[in-house]
Amino acid sequence: MSETDELLQWYLMKLPRKPDDKAKQAEKKAYSEQMSAAAALALAEALRRKGLSGTYPLAKKGIDIENRIADVIESGADAKTDEGRETEETK
DSSP: OOHHHHHHHHHHHTSOOOOOTTSOHHHHHHHHHHHHHHHHHHHHHHHHHTTOTTOSOOOOTTSOHHHHHHHHHHHOTTOOOSTTOOOTTTO
C-alpha cells in the first residue's frame, strides 16, 4: 500500500460509523462532509510529504483529528494554520 493510501486510510478510520441508509438526510450529509474533510487532510499531508509545503488544509498541533475534521468542515476545505507546522498525527 502506498504512503498516500495509508494516510487516506488512517484519516478515514477516524470517522464515526457511517449512518444507516435510512438515517435522516442531515445525518448522512454531515457524514459526507466529514469524509470529504478527512480526505482533504490526508491528501494535503501526502502532498506536503512529497515536497509541496504550501498545501492546505493543515492538521493542527495538539488538536485531535476528529475536531480538525470538524474545523475543516466549518471553515471550508481551505482552512489554514501555520505553514510547515508538524502535527502529532504526522510525526
